[in-house]
Amino acid sequence: MLLIDCPHCGPRDEVEFHYGGQAHVPYPVDPYALSDRAWAEFLFYRDNPRGPFAERWVHAVGCRKWFNAIRDTVTYEFLAVYPMGSPPPNTSTASPPAHDSAHDSGSDPS
């Protein structure tokens, strides 16, 4: 149960939110100027990094507002939360690097 710090409501449990996938993927200014390939990129291709990821959430049962977050997809830790329309803050120094493994068990380190 992630604890998500809604910029308007403060920390609330994950069940109050909906996930919105990658942040900063604007609707193309002129979709008709795009090749089919580029349009497909807009429709279906999203970053999927292992580590910090700028993504969108909406506080669905709370204030109903969309916002952005940077979350580490390995540790699930939120590194930043920021409003829609703002550029991603620099989080590289904000928190320790994500460490991988549960313990030295020789298991898949993720």
Added chain:
Amino acid sequence: MTAHRLTGYRVDPDLSPGHGIDRDAGITVTVDGASVPAFTGDSIASALIASGRLGCGPSIHMSRPRGILAAGVEEPNALLRIEARTPGAPSESMLPATTVDAVDGLSAHWLQGMGVLDPAGDDAYYDRKYVHTDVLVVGAGPAGIAAAREASKTGARTVLLDEQSAPGGSLLSGRDETIDDTEAVAWACAALDRLTAQPDFTYMRRTTAIGSYDANYVVAVERSAADVAAPASAGVARARIWHIRAKRVVLATGAHERPLVFADNDRPGIMLAGAVRTYLNRYAAAAGQRIVLATTNDSVYALLEDLHTAGIAVPVVVDSRPEPSDRARAALEATGARGVFGAAVVGTSANGQADASDTGGTADRGRVTAVSFASVDGSGRPAGAVETVPADTLAVSGGHSPVLHLHTQRQGRTRWDEAFAGFVPEAPVSGQSVVGSANGAVSLGTALEQGAHAGHAAAAETGARGPLVVPTASASAPGPVHPLWLIASPGAPAGPHGPTAPRAPADSEAPTTAQPLAGNGTPALAPEHWASHFVDLQRDQTVADVLRAVGAGMRSVEHIKRYTSISTANDQGKTSSVNAMGVIASLLEDADPASVGTSTNRPPYTPVAFAALAGRRRGDLYEPARVTNIQPWHVAHGAEFEDVGQWKRPRYFPRAGEDMDAAVLRECAAVRTSVGFQDASTLGKIEIRGADAPEFLNRIYTNGFKKLAVGKGRYGLMCGADGMLFDDGVTMRLAEDRFLMTTTTGGAAGVLDWLEEWHQTEWPDMDVLFTSVTEQWNTIAVAGPRSRDVIATIAPDIDVANESFGFMEFRETQLSNGIPARICRISFSGELAFEVNVPTFYGLAAWELVDDTGQEFGITPYGTETMHVLRAEKGLVIIGQDTDGTVTPQDAGMGWAVSKLKDFVGKRSFQRTDTARPDRKHFVGVLPVDGVTRLDEGAQLIAAGTPVTPEAGPVPMIGHVTSSYLSAELGRPFGLALVENGFNRMGEIVRSPVGGTLVDVEITSSVFIDPEGKRRDG
């Protein structure tokens, strides 16, 4: 029952404190039919031991006799099935006898490693709770209590939980410890008494933290005292799942003791030393009368002293360490017991099979009768003469494994601590601390000190401060630990150590023979010499099994776990996984324990009943059923309901003797010939306001909305960005800048989210706002040629004539009885029809008014099924039934609603090669040529002449039937379909396989009645 030489017995009060039992409250439990006396406070296991019955069900695969090994959740052997305590309730399997409280009258049976599921449903009450705290302390042993005390006194909200029924943790197992000069258990109880008097302190007994999740979210299971005693009254939860969000977490979860791996180490009577001590001191239950102790560390010496005090003979203490520690020396001196150092147990003798007349079951079958030991060399190989002493019990301690499940569940790292010989936290998880035995603290003093500091610091980190007081206890310096991972049997041809040690085949070589460990010229290790060295008792897995896995080429502990199934049973390897690691490290040359590691811990820490986790989400409460204000009328009038999203909608209203077809034909006929009415309140409704609202709608809908006149409505289509239809509905313009959008019932929430998403994330500067008003309004559809008559009567203030109240217009008015209403002329059936919208409070009254008024025309209530037929006869699409996420508006024959002039969400996608194809699947009508066969919804269509034989392979399909009904109006069955290039196949006869035969089907227009739309105006 033949008399046994019962070995275990209840110890007199002057010889044992028996902290945990109430000797005045005698009760009886029944195990495998034998009645067992017990005291309140006993576990089933302690009652059995006190009765000299420590034998349990045999082992799962090999059927070897087994006995109780442990005294807590780590028990691998003694699994019970508990009979239901109330008639009709289910029995429950796979409960360790060590964790089940003895309750008067309880009856249980031993299991052989496998449970039996009881088909009886479980009507017990289960509950869930969400709480928040500043500090959560898991484990109410000395470390946990010290932590809770320091945290709570600062005023910080503090929750302390422990799986045990009493506070004290390991203190309950002891007898001579003191804390702050008070007897330790009394100290614990007094501390808890003071704490529970604090306002923001909560102590939960019988509560196990089973999982630790992100941001200090800990899930715990509280078992009511009546858990197995059952007959709880309504509302008294048998178990309650706590969801605890904590600012800080202190883990004080203690440590589990490890057994030793030697030949026949699984015999009844071989027990963990700590457990023997727990039984003795907490339950006043002596496990035996002659108890040999075998150890790798100092912990058994307290047991030695306690046994001595209780008058129980200890023939010898076998200690792997070459030299006695100070602690060992002192205890041996004080008790006069014999200690043998640098030695290990190498085998045991046992009772023969129990005689056939032994209806008392398994009490002594296979029980230890003698213990053999020998000195061992540096790596644990027997090096000297073997000595055998008679004994009925062997208490072993192979070291301790800190309980770090909750730590590692949060990706906390561990490191191998050589001195402690166990995995300890490398560093706590952020926002947490680990204290006491769980942190490798060996002495009581250290445990208290770590606990107190952690509790104090945790509170301080939440902003609460207080003075720090560390409870004191006599601290003795811990002696060394000398782990033994496996102990060869004397006389075995070769052990896995020493000069003739076998080894796993070199990594790159495949063995040349079938013998796995015959690599490199070394003599084969005979697995049979290792076939009774048990590593995982519950899974019946031995060193020989590990040898096989390693021999097969497996190196990772995760592979060996899966090859052997070690640590995958009920106990999840609590006593076996570190031993397995030790064995593997010994077999793989050069491997040190740390690099082998253990397999991953996963939640839950201990097993939890499914029903407890389901909680109150059962039956009626499983998921909300949403209903309209008119629902009571529907129920009273015998409606059959359909689930649409979370809503319950009337599907049809059967009259006596009618099946669905009859009812629907009747309802349809009523609408086509006179008038019917339907509760359409479930449609989503969104009120939209803003100067940019028209432009916004233009971007969202495929068709134009800017020019829609105030007072009028328009049907609109929405597509996803991929161009596929995703919702539809009528939107009315209430004012220049105000619209009321309707959506499908199931789509309502999704559409509102969709609008908000585009507004907030793409076009935040647009002046437009959305508010859901779905439940503000009840909507009553009144349809059929006589609907105008009904409306004219109920809404006397408006002129309902066609010329003055046109199609897709609406009027605000008051109904004849004064109810405020907004009436629209909308049709989803092709008939003249109206929708009467009234504020929710008046929904039922308005419905009844329509009903009363319509009586003279035989007004008929109809449900969703009739609505489906009516719209299908008109060729109107139902999104989600006739479409499936792959259908564009053009495919659905609604190209007319796709604007050529403006851009809208999804439009660009129509230009893609596949989406632009002219021969996509099109929405058409289908008529079975014989005029009588009703096609299946979901029936596939194939071109005429297509062979349908298994030999011909997959049969090419050209489409499928999306909707299919009997039509009262057409007097025949008909359907709608998506068919490849369907618009260009009008009149073509295709075929549909129906129940083994092929039916000829004509492709037609999707509009079956009134293509000119004349009925719409009445």
Added chain:
Amino acid sequence: MADQLPEHPAFLWRNPDPKPSYDAVIVGGGGHGLATAYYLAKNHGMTNIAILERGWLAGGNMARNTTIIRSNYLWDESAAIYEHSIRLWEQLPEELDYDFLFSQRGVLNLAHTLQDVRESRRRVNANQLNGVDAEFLEPDQVKEACPIINVSDDIRYPVMGATYQPRAGIAKHDHVAWAFARAIDAMGVDIIQNCEVTGFVKDGNRVVGVETNRGRIGAGKVGLAAAGHSSVLADQAGFRLPIQSRPLQALVSELFEPVHPTVVMSNHVHVYVSQAHKGELVLGAGVDAYNGYGQRGGFHIIEDQMAAAVELFPIFSRAHLLRTWGGVVDTTFDASPIISPTPIDELYVNCGWGTGGFKGTPGAGYTFAHTIATGAPHPLNEPFLLDRFETGHLIDEHGAAGVAH
């Protein structure tokens, strides 16, 4: 007393050091990577190849899945590849000489709403024409096929029917992996564990090797079969994939004497369950909402699932949740896989199997091997190329949008 599972062969695979180069390198030692290597060797004569696995062999989703095997998919393209896969499953135990407990005990997909029923019938009808064994069962027939299901209509979402595929079933996941591993090891394929690919060596637009934590390894061809981690590798190689990696959880109970004869799936209430060979109940949960590589998810997902399980199977009430875990599944927009060349020459990708690729293991390996060996897709994976996202010819296996009225 419980029967023990069949003994494993005494020898499975070597643990060689990597050679400087191979004709082909497969990245990812899950089921798909193993099967790909197997068919490369068997069908295309390529044995100078290696599988590179960052952790322990088959320790990814292969170790975590609920092992359901079926081919009753809606669209022709899917039915074809999954049915091909089932046919391979049917012959593999003998071919690999390894009893991996493939048990064709049938799979029920429950319908709980009218819309479910319509979709189910549509799928069954399509399956039958596609040569996939499938039938629609009414509730009383469901009860017959699986007597422990609660088919009474006084529950929130009563069972209104089910699709049934008798040839569907389960197999023991680890054993499947080891069966392939043993076979390819014997054919000379190198299985290299604890070897993480960290980059790609390119000559112009052509891949010629990989960088790993165990050094550079040359390769004539490279096939990615890294499931949830495919995007990470694609990033390193310099192209994008239309997938998102999500946590998917599953759980087991302790062992019980057999009560559950088949496999039951319900999309509507999100539960799927079988009783595995040892006797444990194996249940799959819903996908967690967010992208995640953590191999773990939220407990509320498990609780939801327990509620659904107890509603449908009252007999499970006093079974115990023993262990939960998560995998990293690679989801696509249309819930169909990608088996395709990539924008980089001689680099191929097999991914996007999401929550359902165990069943596809042999089929994926078969077609991916063909694609790698010949440079062109096999007819069975022709529809599953990356270009479908451009043309719009998606193969949407989500089922209908779930909207009605």
Added chain:
Amino acid sequence: MADSHTPTPRPEPVHLRRSPAHDMRAAMEQACTAGPHRVALREIPFVAQLGIRAVPGEEAAARIERVVGVTLPAAVGTTSGDPDGLHCVWIGPDEFLTIDVSRTHVQGEAEAAAAVLDDDRPGAGRTAGQVVDLSGNRTVLELTGPSARAVLEKGCHVDLHPREFPVGCAVSTLVGPVPMIVHRAHEETFRLLPRSSFAQYTVRWLCDAMLEFRALSA
């Protein structure tokens, strides 16, 4: 012509109103318990409620505040006004709900209030914003007694401890599976505002959750 006929408004037929939890009255009464673990549940029917969309500080907000007679609360969790009369709940930075539990809704009041946004007096003019009648959209359930918080804690993820959730606090959240507004009107009084279609389920859920306190009191 019929169109020119302006009907005289009839009085609102309040006797015809029916609240969403109407059928659950008996269940609610039965679920109430007395004694130290007391907890009681009732519906306050037909309460006047307005949905408001405006940004505090902006012109629309000022107009709405004037016409509705309550200031919009400034931050999450807060309410303004009189908990036993007209008050206003913060839902989002530009979304509010006014509730007057002291009286029942009067038809037309929302429309009248909404008109301030379309003020046609000179110099005024249209502003952005929205006022919508939501009197029937949600119903008001009132849970009272020393055990009220414990009942809610069976399904509410939000911290209800008085330190975190004092009197006057209100949030939009979930109770069990139902989205609703939870408002602490007094120390031991919580008002719950689920959507009307969820009212029956919510009452059933709450009554079931109250059983424990019946058992404790017995």
